[in-house]
Amino acid sequence: MEQGIVFIVSAPSGTGKTTLCRMAVDFFPDLRHSISYTTRKPRPGERDGVDYRFVDEATFEGMVADGEFIEHAEVHGKKYGTSTKDLQGLLSSGLDVILDIDVQGAEKIRERLREGVFIFILPPSIEECEKRLRRRNKDSAEEIKKRLNKALEEIRRVENYDYIIINDDLDSAFERLKSIIIAERTKKQRMIGKVRARFNLT
Amino acid sequence: MEQGIVFIVSAPSGTGKTTLCRMAVDFFPDLRHSISYTTRKPRPGERDGVDYRFVDEATFEGMVADGEFIEHAEVHGKKYGTSTKDLQGLLSSGLDVILDIDVQGAEKIRERLREGVFIFILPPSIEECEKRLRRRNKDSAEEIKKRLNKALEEIRRVENYDYIIINDDLDSAFERLKSIIIAERTKKQRMIGKVRARFNLT
Numbered sequence: 001m002e003q004g005i006v007f008i009v010s011a012p013s014g015t016g017k018t019t020l021c022r023m024a025v026d027f028f029p030d031l032r033h034s035i036s037y038t039t040r041k042p043r044p045g046e047r048d049g050v051d052y053r054f055v056d057e058a059t060f061e062g063m064v065a066d067g068e069f070i071e072h073a074e075v076h077g078k079k080y081g082t083s084t085k086d087l088q089g090l091l092s093s094g095l096d097v098i099l100d101i102d103v104q105g106a107e108k109i110r111e112r113l114r115e116g117v118f119i120f121i122l123p124p125s126i127e128e129c130e131k132r133l134r135r136r137n138k139d140s141a142e143e144i145k146k147r148l149n150k151a152l153e154e155i156r157r158v159e160n161y162d163y164i165i166i167n168d169d170l171d172s173a174f175e176r177l178k179s180i181i182i183a184e185r186t187k188k189q190r191m192i193g194k195v196r197a198r199f200n201l202t
Numbered sequence: 203m204e205q206g207i208v209f210i211v212s213a214p215s216g217t218g219k220t221t222l223c224r225m226a227v228d229f230f231p232d233l234r235h236s237i238s239y240t241t242r243k244p245r246p247g248e249r250d251g252v253d254y255r256f257v258d259e260a261t262f263e264g265m266v267a268d269g270e271f272i273e274h275a276e277v278h279g280k281k282y283g284t285s286t287k288d289l290q291g292l293l294s295s296g297l298d299v300i301l302d303i304d305v306q307g308a309e310k311i312r313e314r315l316r317e318g319v320f321i322f323i324l325p326p327s328i329e330e331c332e333k334r335l336r337r338r339n340k341d342s343a344e345e346i347k348k349r350l351n352k353a354l355e356e357i358r359r360v361e362n363y364d365y366i367i368i369n370d371d372l373d374s375a376f377e378r379l380k381s382i383i384i385a386e387r388t389k390k391q392r393m394i395g396k397v398r399a400r401f402n403l404t
Binding site: 175194 | 322364
């Protein structure tokens, strides 16, 4: 059985990354989300084993100590991690996997997933990013400034990715994400085994 | 102005390559066909400068002597060539170009178009290839055998391409071609200039 492809989708916060990943998983029957472990509490409507695997601090730290995460990170005091075993299980059953990871997490994973396809989602502009943060209306002016600086710093990491999608319109951004997934599946190295078998090439 | 991308589409004959290229040009307003020069006579409905540039033997040979073709080939006694100047003109105006070229032509062009995206279209099977040749009902059994051997030989060249599309269904083959074009336009190296300008990155 041929190994699946890992698509790593990363972005500054508030660029629509999670929405785009969900759309992709809904669209492709053979593309899965690897479910993250987290120490944060479920929000209303979130289900354990579907949205996240909710674990307590001690369980999470035990998994870190046992090297069970391919990447893990702390965001706003809560911990998130992707299990290596979960990921390998999906890939070796031939499924493709989409990982929705923050910029720091994506960089940590790069070395260990050299075959992965790294996709960066960008906001249409810094002004739009600022507008979105203001619209949420829950951060102070100073906090907004801090978040904007962080976003700009993350945007500078764009060079480390294979593909760049500017999310100026959700439908067209999804069209591009979908195309990347289809095109990667059409690449010579993914197709060659199938072609050799079909045409009895040696 | 950023240079356009060249997509080189190649295939054994009778795999639907030309149909797929036409569909792509119809779909993408900023994708053009580079119009080939040929010494063959126009078929009913074909227009000079639209389908081909129809030239006589002497003109064609003059262009060969002057090195005006990026590739040229003889197929069934008729000559075909792609003008370097036409191609560069389209690319430097920022348009993407799709070249519909036979397998021999594609290999000749590879060295000179290292940045090109090479796409191979395959028939669903050798049996299907044979069926199509028989259906045309114009070749002798021996001719069919010869053509099939040539197709198989060409299929062995598949390793030299970046992407492989098996044309088992025209719509789904076109979906894949479309995705390759969109994905290539989304690649980091094609997007980075735009991103730097938009976010004032240095």
